[in-house]
Amino acid sequence: KYSGRSRGFAFVEMSLDTEADAAMLALDGSEFMGRNMVVSVAKPRSERGAA
Numbered sequence: 001k002y003s004g005r006s007r008g009f010a011f012v013e014m015s016l017d018t019e020a021d022a023a024m025l026a027l028d029g030s031e032f033m034g035r036n037m038v039v040s041v042a043k044p045r046s047e048r049g050a051a
Contacts, residue, residue: 008035011042 014020020041028039 014023024039024041027037030037
């Protein structure tokens with residue numbers, strides 16, 4: 001159901017692994033709009049466990 005509210009997460013694709021590493025180092029733990037960000041590599045559903 002669409003509520004119009006942010007779910008609080010996003011996925012970003014990077015062209016190079018080095019760019020992704022730099023983004024994670026620069027942004028993980030930083031603040032955005034009053035909230036701390038957690039930036040990490042996405043894991044396939046099979047590795048995340050059952051919801």
